[in-house]
Amino acid sequence: MSKKEVKKPLLNLRYIVLCVVVLVFAVYSVVTLVNIYSQISEKKSELKELQGEITVQEIKNEEMNDLYNSSDEEFSQYVEDIAREDLDYIRQGERVFVNISGD
DSSP states (O other): OOHHHHHHHHHHHHHHHHHHHHHHHHHHHHHHHHHHHHHHHHHHHHHHHHHHHHHHHHHHHHHHHHHHTSOHHHHHHHHHHHHHHTTOOOOTTOOOOOOOSOO
């Protein structure tokens, strides 16, 4: 056997191994990119949700600042409104009418 006959199958084997390695690397890269893209999408949705929560909290903070800086009369009115709306309190001597028909 000559050297050319021995080298030819060896080169073919190297070429096949190289192609398999490149293919495996390409598949790994695609899978990794898809995984990273899904994580990015998940984090973006979390960010939007947190930004919404921040907006709500900023509004609450602003309301609390307004209440803190309000006059005694405004504060009394605020407390009365909370008592009426959230706690269902009434003033002495008031009558409450309840619609039982459900309309």
